Structure formats: structure tokens, C-alpha cells
Amino acid sequence: MTTGPTPYLTRRSLLATAAVSALGLAVSPAFAQTRLDEGSITATVQTLRPGQFLWAPEAAPEGPVIIVVSLSKQRAYVYRNGVLIGVSTISSGTAGHETPTGIFTILQKKVDHKSNLYDDAPMPFMQRLTWSGIAMHAGYPASHGCIRLPLAFAEHLYGVTQLGLTVIITQSADIPRFAPAPHVLENRGASPSSFESAFSTTWQPEKAPTGPVSIILSASDARAVVLRNGVEIGSAPIAIRGQVSGLQAFTLSSIDQHGTHWMYLPLLGNTRTGEVSRQERERLTLPEDFRQNLLVILKPGSTLIVTADSLQSGNTGAAVTVITSENPE
Numbered sequence: 465m466t467t468g469p470t471p472y473l474t475r476r477s478l479l480a481t482a483a484v485s486a487l488g489l490a491v492s493p494a495f496a497q498t499r500l501d502e503g504s505i506t507a508t509v510q511t512l513r514p515g516q517f518l519w520a521p522e523a524a525p526e527g528p529v530i531i532v533v534s535l536s537k538q539r540a541y542v543y544r545n546g547v548l549i550g551v552s553t554i555s556s557g558t559a560g561h562e563t564p565t566g567i568f569t570i571l572q573k574k575v576d577h578k579s580n581l582y583d584d585a586p587m588p589f590m591q592r593l594t595w596s597g598i599a600m601h602a603g604y605p606a607s608h609g610c611i612r613l614p615l616a617f618a619e620h621l622y623g624v625t626q627l628g629l630t631v632i633i634t635q636s637a638d639i640p641r642f643a644p645a646p647h648v649l650e651n652r653g654a655s656p657s658s659f660e661s662a663f664s665t666t667w668q669p670e671k672a673p674t675g676p677v678s679i680i681l682s683a684s685d686a687r688a689v690v691l692r693n694g695v696e697i698g699s700a701p702i703a704i705r706g707q708v709s710g711l712q713a714f715t716l717s718s719i720d721q722h723g724t725h726w727m728y729l730p731l732l733g734n735t736r737t738g739e740v741s742r743q744e745r746e747r748l749t750l751p752e753d754f755r756q757n758l759l760v761i762l763k764p765g766s767t768l769i770v771t772a773d774s775l776q777s778g779n780t781g782a783a784v785t786v787i788t789s790e791n792p793e
Contacts, residue, residue, distance in 0.1 A: 512551070519617065521544070521550070521624060523547050528545065528763075529544050532631075532634070533563075535635050540552045542624070555604075556609075556611055557609040563598065567771075568598075569678070570625060589622040598610060626676065628676045628692065665701070665754055666700075667754065670697075671695050672694075676692070676693065677763065678768075679769070681748070684774040687700070702750045713769050714767070715768075716768070724759075724762065726739065
């Protein structure tokens with residue numbers, strides 16, 4: 465569309481208009497003004513045929529990216545600075561080679577990659593999630609656990625991501641397992657109830673001087689883990705008032721004299737949007753020195769994920785998916 469939007473068009477409306485236009489679908493004025501979370505746009509997303517996608521990066525031109533993959537819906541949702549900028553159909557793992565659910569980080573990117581596990585199979589615009597063979601890339605429907613995307617969408621996605629950003633893979637109704645690097649689990653499974661373990665705080669930002677920041681809060685462990693560029697740089701005990709169920713994700717919109725401003729990310733099954741209220745923020749208690757350290761490294765677009773899952777291996781709950789953060793080569 466070459467004409468500018470009317471004043472009451474939202475960013476989501478811009479996404480809807482540009483994305484549907486990109487698919488070659490007719491866009492009526494009424495449709496163009498519809499919000500992405502309203503019925504007609506939602507229906508369009510749900511009825512995308514294999515190989516189709518919506519892409520409108522102008523809805524949020526800058527900022528860190530988070531990707532949510534629904535295996536049950538076979539869709540990938542791309543947010544930038546908390547704004548949905550793309551949706552695509554996907555093809556996930558087959559029986560016996562299922563795609564794992566979890567909270568991952570991008571470990572490696574390569575435009576022209578060939579599988580070292582499956583007969584040099586081409587994996588264009590590869591973005592690796594585990595060193596054991598799970599990645600996002602363009603390709604055909606058959607898959608040994610990878611998330612396969614339409615070629616054009618894989619190229620678009622590759623252009624807006626960077627190493628260390630968060631990728632959430634879920635079965636929709638299921639709670640995604642946290643998938644930390646092995647060192648995140650070190651020394652936490654042996655005596656998780658010990659006084660020293662429960663109240664210890666670590667802060668080592670030099671382990672990853674730069675990169676996207678993600679904070680994982682585990683209600684089960686009463687613990688926070690801070691990742692930068694996919695590497696753990698800190699952890700601390702926390703307390704969360706009230707019940708935590710399922711999984712929630714937030715993105716940092718700004719920091720000012722009033723403090724941090726976190727926005728809800730509307731994940732599957734949780735469509736709440738807008739800024740997190742002061743009352744909600746006050747449910748979380750963490751050590752003051754740890755909070756001050758966080759303020760130094762947080763930037764708009766940083767990700768906060770709250771989960772009911774445990775971060776400990778050997779926990780009596782659902783099994784924790786574990787990925788390797790260091791290249792074995």
C-alpha cells in the first residue's frame with residue numbers, strides 16, 4: 465500500500481495490512497483497520513496454508529526479537545520490541561524425531577549450511593538451537609526435529625535475529641520446559657534444599673560482555689537466572705507472591721526515572737497485553753544488590769520469562785530439556 469495509514473490505525477493494523485498484501489490477498493479498508501488480535505486477522509493467521517506467512521517488520525522497525533513456535537498449531541510468531549512483526553507456517557519433527565519443547569537461545573547462524581548428521585542435507589538460513597541437531601531453517605516438510613520454514617520467511621527471519629535471543633517452543637496447551645545450558649544446572653541438583661544453595665547470589669557479567677539479555681524466573685525453585693547471549697551471568701533467590709501457573713513472557717519497553725516498564729507478550733493461551741502494573745511488579749521480591757546489577761545491563765527489548773517449571777535436573781516434575789551452549793568442535 466502506498467497511501468499512509470489513517471490516524472487510528474495501530475501497529476498491529478499496519479502488520480495486518482502489509483502482511484496480507486505481501487501474500488497477494490485483497491485488503492479492504494475495513495480489513496486494514498482491524499487489529500491483529502481481532503477475529504478476522506486471527507482467522508487469516510489460522511487459515512494460512514503450508515508455505516504461507518505474514519511479514520511486516522515496519523510494525524516495529526528496531527529492537528530485540530523473541531520467537532514463539534507452536535508445534536500444535538504449526539506456526540512461528542516473531543515479536544520485535546514486544547510487537548508482532550511476523551507469523552509463518554512451519555513443519556516440525558516427525559514421529560520418533562519430535563521437536564523438543566523448551567526455552568532456547570540461538571547458538572549459531574549460517575546462511576548456507578549442510579547437515580553434518582543427515583547426509584549433508586541443505587539447511588538454508590540455519591539458526592541453531594542445540595548442538596545435537598535442532599535448528600530453524602528453510603526446507604522441506606520432513607524433519608528430524610528441526611523447525612522448517614518457507615524459504616522467503618527463513619531469509620526474513622535470519623535478517624532480524626542475533627545470537628543469544630530467546631526462542632520458545634511449545635505444544636500450546638503444554639508448559640514449555642526451560643532449556644538452559646548445562647552450566648546453568650551445575651551444583652543445583654545435589655542439595656537444592658541446602659541453606660547455602662537456596663540463598664546464594666552470583667553475578668559474573670564478564671562471562672558474556674555483550675548480547676541479548678533474558679531473565680528466567682522459576683517459581684518452583686524460587687530462583688532467577690540471567691542469561692546474556694545465551695550464557696548464564698547471574699542468579700539469585702527470589703520470592704513471588706501468589707500462584708504462578710503456565711508460562712508468561714514480558715519485554716522491557718523502557719527505563720526512566722520511575723523505573724522499568726515491562727510489557728506483556730501475548731503468548732498462546734495468554735492474550736493479556738499492555739504494561740505490567742505496579743501491583744503485579746510488586747509480587748516479585750529479589751535481593752537489592754542483584755536488582756541494581758540488573759538495572760546496569762537491562763535495555764529495551766530485554767526478555768523476562770516467568771515459569772512454574774524447575775530449573776534443576778532430576779526434579780520430580782516434568783523432565784527438563786537440556787541443550788549444549790558450547791560448540792563441541
